[in-house]
Amino acid sequence: MAQYRIAVVVGSIRKDSFNKKLAEALEKLFPADFSFTAVRIDDLPLYNQDDDANPPEPVKRLKGEIAAAQGVVFVTPEYNRSIPGVLKNAIDHASRPYGQSVWEGKPAGVIGTSVGQLGTALAQQHLRNVLAYLDVPTLGQPEIFIQNREGLYDAAGNIGEASHKFLQGWVNDYVAWVKKHA
Numbered sequence: 001m002a003q004y005r006i007a008v009v010v011g012s013i014r015k016d017s018f019n020k021k022l023a024e025a026l027e028k029l030f031p032a033d034f035s036f037t038a039v040r041i042d043d044l045p046l047y048n049q050d051d052d053a054n055p056p057e058p059v060k061r062l063k064g065e066i067a068a069a070q071g072v073v074f075v076t077p078e079y080n081r082s083i084p085g086v087l088k089n090a091i092d093h094a095s096r097p098y099g100q101s102v103w104e105g106k107p108a109g110v111i112g113t114s115v116g117q118l119g120t121a122l123a124q125q126h127l128r129n130v131l132a133y134l135d136v137p138t139l140g141q142p143e144i145f146i147q148n149r150e151g152l153y154d155a156a157g158n159i160g161e162a163s164h165k166f167l168q169g170w171v172n173d174y175v176a177w178v179k180k181h182a
């Protein structure tokens, strides 16, 4: 059975991030031939083109993890109707030096949760723009906008009954998307 490794990039570096919790719950809905790398972005310096020739260790690690993955799932909050700066910083790092982007061709899924009712819809649209430029084939449908509220999880931290079918459907479509692009 083929094995698929997915790099999971959470757009929040907050210790108790709702998006990190969502990412961890989501992983449990994947089939057994999928495994995950939680990509660390909190120790990346601010991107500076002057460092392209001599990238620091965390940048090399980031690029190595994305390059080794068969797909990428972005789980991001919305900050001021866009993606958080920490996520854009990570994307920029892994896109450079020019011609050495590791994003190209990686089948991606975009998902997120926020406290607001729009459930990261606008952040996701901004992220899709960036990914389109980087030649990342991004699953278009279904779109998933989740408001973080009571009942989203069960007592064990798994996706609760009300959202399970919906999220399982997204995972199934994303799995097929990865296999199509493998």
Ligand code: FNR
Pocket: 012, 013, 014, 016, 017, 018, 019, 020, 077, 078, 079, 080, 081, 082, 113, 114, 115, 116, 117, 118, 119, 120
């Ligand atoms: C927010 N939040 C927010 N929510 C939203 O739905 N739309 C938005 O535009 C914003 N903007 C925004 C800006 C900044 C700077 C912060 C700190 C927060 C609220 C956001 O949904 C909430 O803080 C989430 O808890 C962030 O996700 P994590 O960190 O829990 O994963």
